[in-house]
Each structure stands twice: as structure tokens, then as C-alpha cells.
Amino acid sequence: MGTQxxxxxxxxxxxxxxxxxxxxxxxxxxxxxxxxxxxxAAVLTDELTLENYREVFESRLFRGAILRTFxxxxxxxxxxxxxxxxxxxxxxxxxxxxxxxxIALSLAPLLASVIVRTYGxxxxxxxxxxxxxxxxxxxxxxxxLRLMPSTGAIIVGLAHALLPYAVLTLMSALNAINPNLxxxxxxxxxxxxxxxxxxxxPLSMPGLIGGFLLCFSIAISAYATPAILGGPATxxxxxxxxxxxxxxxxxxxxxxxxxxxxxxxxxxxxLTSRVGAKKAAP
Amino acid sequence: xxxxxxxxxxxxxxxxxxxxxxxxxxxxLITASVSFxxxxxxxxxxxxxxxxxxxxAFSPEWLEPLLFSLQLASLTAAICVTLGTPLAFALTRWRFxxxxxxxxxxxxxxxxxxxxxxxxxxxxxxxxxxxxxxxFPALLAGHVVISLPFAVRCVGISLQGMPHNVxxxxxxxxxxxxxxxxxxxxxxxxxxxxxxxxxxxxxxxxxxxxxxFLAAPGQIPVTVKIMGFLEFGFAxxxxxxxxxxxxxxxxxxxxxxWFFGLGxxxxxxAR
Numbered sequence: 001m002g003t004q005x006x007x008x009x010x011x012x013x014x015x016x017x018x019x020x021x022x023x024x025x026x027x028x029x030x031x032x033x034x035x036x037x038x039x040x041a042a043v044l045t046d047e048l049t050l051e052n053y054r055e056v057f058e059s060r061l062f063r064g065a066i067l068r069t070f071x072x073x074x075x076x077x078x079x080x081x082x083x084x085x086x087x088x089x090x091x092x093x094x095x096x097x098x099x100x101x102x103i104a105l106s107l108a109p110l111l112a113s114v115i116v117r118t119y120g121x122x123x124x125x126x127x128x129x130x131x132x133x134x135x136x137x138x139x140x141x142x143x144x145l146r147l148m149p150s151t152g153a154i155i156v157g158l159a160h161a162l163l164p165y166a167v168l169t170l171m172s173a174l175n176a177i178n179p180n181l182x183x184x185x186x187x188x189x190x191x192x193x194x195x196x197x198x199x200x201x202p203l204s205m206p207g208l209i210g211g212f213l214l215c216f217s218i219a220i221s222a223y224a225t226p227a228i229l230g231g232p233a234t235x236x237x238x239x240x241x242x243x244x245x246x247x248x249x250x251x252x253x254x255x256x257x258x259x260x261x262x263x264x265x266x267x268x269x270x271l272t273s274r275v276g277a278k279k280a281a282p
Numbered sequence: 283x284x285x286x287x288x289x290x291x292x293x294x295x296x297x298x299x300x301x302x303x304x305x306x307x308x309x310x311l312i313t314a315s316v317s318f319x320x321x322x323x324x325x326x327x328x329x330x331x332x333x334x335x336x337x338x339a340f341s342p343e344w345l346e347p348l349l350f351s352l353q354l355a356s357l358t359a360a361i362c363v364t365l366g367t368p369l370a371f372a373l374t375r376w377r378f379x380x381x382x383x384x385x386x387x388x389x390x391x392x393x394x395x396x397x398x399x400x401x402x403x404x405x406x407x408x409x410x411x412x413x414x415x416x417x418f419p420a421l422l423a424g425h426v427v428i429s430l431p432f433a434v435r436c437v438g439i440s441l442q443g444m445p446h447n448v449x450x451x452x453x454x455x456x457x458x459x460x461x462x463x464x465x466x467x468x469x470x471x472x473x474x475x476x477x478x479x480x481x482x483x484x485x486x487x488x489x490x491x492x493x494x495f496l497a498a499p500g501q502i503p504v505t506v507k508i509m510g511f512l513e514f515g516f517a518x519x520x521x522x523x524x525x526x527x528x529x530x531x532x533x534x535x536x537x538x539x540w541f542f543g544l545g546x547x548x549x550x551x552a553r
Contacts, residue, residue: 013372013384016365020387020430023423027402028394034405083302090299109306111531113488113505116524119512120309123316123521130312160309192291221395224490224505228512238397238491245401245495255405258398269393 028262035259039252052256065235066260068151069220072236075155076162076219077212083159084166084211089200091167092174103171110164118228121157122148125229149231157225162218166211173207206275213272217265237261310528317521339522347504348526354418354503355487358425359433362482363475365426366433370474373434374441392431400424400495407496417498424496425486432485433478440474473542480538484531 038047056062091103109117124130125147135141147153177200185195223238230239237257244254317339320330338344369388373381391399403424407415448470452462468475490505497506504527511520538544 009372009376009378012368016369016430017384017387019365019423019426020390023403023406024391024394024399024427025387027399027406030405030409031398031402083305086295086298087302090295105303106306108532109310111484111488111535112310112528113490113508115490115505115508115512116313116528117309119508119520119524120313122512123312124309160305163306196291221397222491223397223494224509227509238395241397241401242494245404251405254401258401261395262398265395266393 031255031258034251035255037252039250044251052252055253056256056260061235062240062257065237065240065257068234069236069238069261070264071151072154072158072226073216073220075151076158077216079155079159080163080166080215081170081208081212083163084170085204085208088167088170088174088207089204092171093179106167107164109161114161114222114224115228117161118157118225121153121160121229125153125156148229149234151230151234153229154226154234154236157229158219158222159215161222161225162215165218166215169211169214170204170207173204173210177203209275210272213268213275217268217272220268221261221265313521314525317518317525319518319521335518335522338519339526344504344507344519344523344526347502347507348523348530350418350501351487351503351505351527352530354421354425355483357422358429358486359479359483361422361426362429362433363437363479366430366478366482367437367471367475369430370434370437370441374438388434389431391428396424396428396489396492397495399428400492403492404495416496417501420496421493421501421503424492425489428489428492429482429485432481433475436478436481437471437474440471440477444470476538476542477544480535480544483534487527487531 034044035052036048036050038045038049038051056066087106091099091106094102096102122129126132127144127146129147131147132141132144136144181199181203182195185199186192190198220236221238223242226234226236226239227242230236235243237260241254241257241261244250244257315328317335318331318333319328319335320332369384372378373385373388403420404416407413407420444467448466449462452466453459457466488505489503490509493503493506494509497503502510504523508520508523508527511517535544
């Protein structure tokens, strides 16, 4: 390529790259630097410090939020993989003429905002919600259950919101498995269950791990669901970032929490791409 | 294959899958039915039947944020495909120094939690003294950045599916480079561009995590408005508004799916 072609190419890229540098790289750099600045009475100073990180890792409140965030991430990842695996296996192997419709239906919830889907869980789980009303109606419980705010409610709500991601990951992993391998195992006398445990399950391991890590990494940074289905006693990193940034105006602390979130999420995604690379290798 | 599908384990799997579909759709259907409640609480099954919450959902109080979100998402989609198409070309076609850096910068917003980008943008606009830009301009910048990877990916997928030598053929027949791009390449990647615009639209329209940091009074996306109301109470109006915000992306995707088909791009996205 001549230098002239090279010039026009960079010219075509200048605007999109400029936008990304200015509105993505720069804000994140600012955030990173703010996390190392000393804050006095909610105003950032020029003084460098590690105090924010010390507070993030030493205060009971923040440590609790970090721990809960990881519990939520693991819970959501496990629940999603457990639900997505049978669904994805069915969708990949079914010979039904409704296959296309069923696949579309399983991904359709992605079109609804997390808010809409979390609202549904509120209606189900709140004090006078569907579960409490029906259990009382059947006379199975004497007093109303306190189902939310709770970590469990956050996990169920988020798992529901993120299920399509696990389904997509697992479907592409399962699609790569040659169905002849299953037929071969069965024609050699293995039962369907044995074929599943010894052939399908090991071959879909990369998809299972990939799906788990993807849901984990999205779950730990979710704000809306923990804010609605949780409460003051069930704070996560994301809700604490919001409180510190918007209510308390403690930007330094908020930024340090955000950096903790970035590092965790990046580490997990890096792990995901390693798993993906292994999958690609024969 | 068919006879093995009639076996016990397969039937058990079918029932499991039916149960999972119930889990997926129950909260959405329950929300929809709650909106017809006669009482002012979000009860299910709904008590009585009333359309008054729907009436309220179509009042200016809710229509304004809805229209705001529509404008924001449409503009975001248009900007994303405009900026995303050259990036997709660069990443799929061109070999140049700094390609890895461009790839990292383009796909970065997909890996970075949107919430963090929102916090960063809030700080940027405050520090730059552009406090007045918080609201629509800041939201637009944020939404473009977090939706751009979807546009780049879709255009990239259709570029990969296009035989490379059509361009060479056109050029060998004497077409100028810009004419090749405009008359040969662009029509061939049209579906990718449209799919990219749709995904960017949906991503922008449904976002909460970034928007909560950048909204300003009078310039609030509908999702943030719902979020704010959820903290105070749960009148059935919210259920009606939720259903409306669900229907908008459904209609957009439905129309585009009907005319162009999006299946390839959803799959491409998963990989």
C-alpha cells in the first residue's frame, strides 16, 4: 500500500478513534487517577494516596459489598449454566419445525430492559407478591415470608436477566460437537445417560466454563437488579459506587471501587478468552 | 435420530425445557397482567380490570422520557454504524501497525462494565467544566461508545462473508476506489450495517447502568425514570410503562427481521 492510501485510511479512522479515545479511554483514565487522589470533604485534592484502596479493603461495609458481589456473581453463573445447558442442548439437537421460533423465544428477553424484567420479579417476590399471596391462599404459611430484599432475590433476578447470554455461549459450543459422536457411543451400546456423561458433558466443558464466566462478569457490574431487589443490608460494589458517586459525592472512593470492579471483570474475561482459545485448538 | 427423540430421557428434557421457558416468560407476562389491575397496588392475579394505568402511562409524564429514549437510541444507532463501518473495515480487511490497539479500543467498551464508563464520563464532563452537557450530549456520547462494538461486529461479520475479489474485479474494470466502496461494497454489507444499527438501538434503548449517571432533569431515558420510581413505589402504571418499553425494541427487531433477517448476526455475536 502506498503512503497515500495509508493516509486516507487513517483519515477515515480519525473520527471513530477520536470518539473512543475522548469518551472511553480518557474517562477511564480519569477514573483510575481519581482513585489515587486524596479527597477532603468530598473534594478531590492533588495529593496522591493509597488511602482510598485501604478504606475499600478495610471498611466492613465495603468488604461486605465486595464479598456479596462475588457471591452474587458465582450464584448467577452457576444458576445460568444449570438452566442454559438443558435449554441449549435441546435447541441444538431438536428436529422440531418450531426450532427457529424456540431459539428466538429463548433470546427474546434480551430485548426487554433489565428494569422491565426486574420489575416482574418484584411483583413475584415482594411482601404482598405472587408467592406470598398464593402460599397464604393455600394456607401453607401463617406469616408472610420475607423474600426480598435479599441476596437470593438478587441472584434469581440477575440469573433471569442474563440467561440468554449463557444460552448463546452454550449453543455455539454445543453446535460444534459432531452429533455422530453421540450416535457412535450409543450404537456401541452406551445408554443415553452414559453417552451424555462421558461424551457430551466433557465436550461441552469449554462452553459451560465460558458461559459461567460471561454471566459472572456481567453480574458483578449490574446495578439495577441489586438496587431494586436488594436493600440497605444487601449492598454490592455497583450499588456502593452509585451511592458514593451520586449521593455522598465521594468520588475518590467511588473510583477506587470502580477500579476493583474493572480489575475483577477484566481478570474473568481474560480467563474466558483463554478458555475460548483452548476450545479453538483441536 | 427421530426414534431416539421419543425415548424417556428426551421427554424428560422436553419437560425441563418447558419449565425453563416458564421461568423466562413468567416475570414478563406477570408484569403485563399487573398493569390491568383495578387497585393501585401491583397485585397478581390482577383484581378487577381497568385501563386507567395505561391511560396514565400515555400521559406526558411518561411519554416524554419514552420519546427521549427513542431519539437517543435512534441517533446512537445512526452514529454507531457511521463510525463503526470504517472501524470494521480496518479490523477485518486492513493490515497495519497499531491494528491491535485499534481492536482493543473498539471492543474495550464491551469488556468494561458500562457502569464504570458512566462514572468516568460523569467525571470527565464535570472536570472539563461541561456540567451543562450532562443530559442528552453526555448520554449520547456514552451510548455511542457502549453500543459501537455491536455495530463494528455486525459490519465485520458481513465483510468476512463477502468475497474479497469483488472489489478487485470492480477495480480491474476501471471503477475508482470510492465508487467501489459506494456501489459494490456498501450494498453487499447492507444487512450487516442494518443489523448493527438494530443492535446498537436496542442496546441504547435498554441501557440503565450507564444512563443513571448521566441523566439530567428533563433529559431522562425511560429506563432511568422507571428506576427512580421503583425506589418510591410500585404503582401499576410502571407495569404499563414497562410493557411499552418492551414493545418498542420488539417492533424494531420484528420489522428488520421480516425484511432482512438477523439470525446470522446474533450467532456471530455469540462467537
